[in-house]
Amino acid sequence: MTAPLPRPPEAGILPPVFTRWFDARGWRPRAHQLALVDLAAAGKSALLIAPTGAGKTLAGFLPSLVDLAGQDAGRKRGLHTLYISPLKALAVDVKRNLETPVAEMGLPISIETRTGDTPQNRRQRQRREPPDILMTTPEQLALLLSYPDAREFFGALSCVVLDELHALANSKRGDLLALGLARLATLAPGLRRTGLSATVAEPDALRRYLMPQPEAGEVLSEIVVAPPGAVPEISVLTPADEGSEEVRIPWSGHSARHALPAVYEAIRANKTVLVFVNTRSQAEFVFQELWRLNEDALPIALHHGSLSAEARRKVEAAMAAGTLRAVVCTSTLDLGIDWGEVDLVVNMGAPKGASRLLQRIGRANHRLDEPSRALLVPANRFEVLECEAARAAALEGAQDGMVSRQGALDVLAQHVLGCACSEPFDPDALYAEVRSAAPYRALTREDFGKVVDFVSTGGYALKTYDRFARLRPNAKAEGDMRLRAASPAVIQQYRMNVGTIVEAPMLKVRMVKRGGRRPLGAMGGRYLGEIEEYFIDQLAPGDTFLFAGHVLRFEGLSETDAIVTQSSSTEPKIPSYYGGKFPLSTYLAARVRRMFAHREQWTALPAPVREWLEIQAWRSVLPGENDLLVECFPRGDRFFLVCYPFEGRLAHQTLGMLLTRRLDRAGARPMGFIASEYALAIWCLRDPGLMHERHELPLGELFAEDMLGDDLDAWLAESSLLKRTFRDCAIISGLIERRFPGQEKTGRQVTFSSDLIYNVLREHEPDHILLRATFNDAATGLLDVARVGDMLKRIRGHIRLKRLDRVSPLAVPVLLDIGKVSVGGEADEALLSEAADDLIAEATRLV
């Protein structure tokens, strides 16, 4: 990733007002900034890869500023540059950062933002009188493109800047944006695209994404690579004195409670610290525990996506003002916003991916020449290995690979309807345009036709909905094949439902005073934020949980509100934590496997972890770099099969489902299974190890790739995961609406259930395009089928069975997770720790 700049450009390509500005600040334009100006002058699109702090944003806008500075300001010129960011907060932040140089140079350039928060009257005014530069999000672009005046509005567009492209491209939002770009290329043929990205493993994927693709072959954008920043300083937090009695690294769990005093010390020793966690519930837990330790009353704040917008804005403002010492946050602060003064990033738990870690580390210290400092805090023994692997990867600057993605069909359906809302479209012409978007290169004309049918009438084999069609022939002239939106109601429906982010049904959390006699609904109360409905579903009135930094007592539901009171308890029930939303990346998994296989790398590990591996080697064997270790042992009245694929929890869960079906068929009588990020454990009434040795059930057959055929289909038919995915696809594709005006608001009260629709559709038209979209989604997302497939291929002929008389050290962590599934109170915890001690003694006993 050290491709040279195309040619070293001279600062002389900048107009004098710009060079004077740089001089006045004591700065020199950086080579990559000039390179972009140079390429833009030649009308070329480019991808800029630069580390944080390298002046990426200015680089992206500099060509537009130069161009606009040379134009006559009095002339009505239309929208010149469109900036698209994955976060609306980032759009607002970048606008602020850009206004400074524009004001200081006295350039007559207007800059505005447009997000979901922009008031209606300003939006209308923006369409009448567009600014020179507009900062917005992919969803707002889709909306702008759906207006009848889109052709005029974007006609003069000269440049699109796509920020944090690495975070956008490989997702459904990225699909929506790619389709929007293809549309823009039609409306403004001379359009230049600039992608801004952090370092990625495969920049060509982003270069392809930026360019309209021809029918055959491929076109890549230019690429400019800024020099990398200073190598970060990363340490892994391990217990203080090795060998002392105090050394304890938990066998399992994800709370990292044991490490929080050390984290607190780190906060005390630094100016401003970002503490990243992987889930909202973990954020709440860490925040609570830190405040318990906070004898100095340091200003420590909490930031996650479920808090009210007001609460989040307060934290962001305090952060920008430099009045906070630490913020505990989730991935909501992964991207972009420049905090300036952060001098340490703490990552609680395992980083899950090399790229995510680098991104988060980049939040610390935005000065390029000084190293960012990060502290990784493993919560358990496996995470120690993962943290070490991630640290090594980050020091090398190694990145996770990107899984190449096929554009989603539900997103395409939304786009097709959006196009019809703007103006009548010719299906053949739109097909050609859609295929020019990189994610949709492989789309067939037949499938495109099915999507158009779907948009119009649902696309069912049973044609009874023609008279309700949402698309009508335009038929303005002989041979006019164009289709248009059937009615204003259809357009209204589209605008209400645009976007690819489907939130889990949420309930408002309102805190009321205790002991009121009035009914719950009449109590008003303070709005704290929103919480997933499925979480509240688990609670009974009287249960306590952590939210917004409080221990809250759940009192009951009132319509769409969860009513809570302040609890006097200090030990809340918290939601069980499954290890985070992000699965272990393939790249990092391979590095962890390598650490197992190479003993010389163990010197980096703390003593308890090293000993754990030594005893594993002695009691069983260690997993190899490219094989699959399968252990079989009796425990209680069950026989356990534990394997270590290191492919992440989602893939393991899928594998567990499929293996269980096979074991059942073979008569092993499986009773259940549990999946962790690293391992999968299945328990049976018969011994699968013995069955293997008797050739009743050879492991090679058990793990054969054909499980991804019929077994997968049969399981999927029943899977609730697929039903949830179906609901999301149905909403994104516009089949069902996000909300019905005037009707109940929560997910469970909509007047029909998407599960019932799924059941009926699957039974009567299993090949329907929406079911295909659902399956594709699940296969790449929740089920990680592709990853299971790759793993099965990798281990074919390399399965190593170890039969043991009792549990192995490596199996302990996953077995400890059994029973942690439901929300557990203190009593459960006590029971569990009793059981845990036995298990560890059993695993490490030498004879």
Added chain:
Amino acid sequence: MLKLKRDISVTAAPSLTVCGVAFDLLPEGAAWLAEERLLVVADLHFEKGSAFAARGVALPPYDTRATIARLEALVARLKPQTLVALGDSFHDGEAEARMDADDAARIARLSRALDWVWIAGNHDPEPPQGFGGVVMEALHLGPLTFRHEPRSAPATGEISGHLHPCAAVRVRGRRLRRRCFASDGTRMIMPAFGAYAGGLNVLDAAYDPLLPGLGFHAWMMGARTVVPVAAHRLESD
């Protein structure tokens, strides 16, 4: 952690007695009076899917045939002499006009093969005439009254639909929510039979005048049997 489903021991259809008359409750969501060879279903909501389609929400147009298929299977197995459809059989007044011809023919075939009673409902105060069978506001049979919308207690012997009862219960931390029959022994409110019919939790205030207090049971629909759960064990939505 996921556990394999194990069959709860499957017994004969559980029996629910209303005013001394014993119904077999079927996991399909129907009630069966064996002595009378009478089958009761509620809230078929034929053409609910196409009603949404007319408003721009093109739900799969297969709900009518999915509902009929389940009815046909029940009729083939039990060979009833009489079938009572407890109202809201048709989602709206236009349902017949929107219905696919094959689906309409299947309903007509079925309803002409036995004594079919269409009880009028609020969605279909005047059920279409083209399918055969008789239309009634209410049917009286011994101590029982079959009508669509339940009336406030006491309504001794009333068999009704309309509310689409469902119930939720927590077992070992898992929350299960199913359609159900609700009964206190003096009346029975039937679950909706239609493929797209949603549900209203029996703890909702709408049931208060009908099943006051917690002295009733929800007979929750399992895959192979119907399970009675006392109201005090249930959870609201």
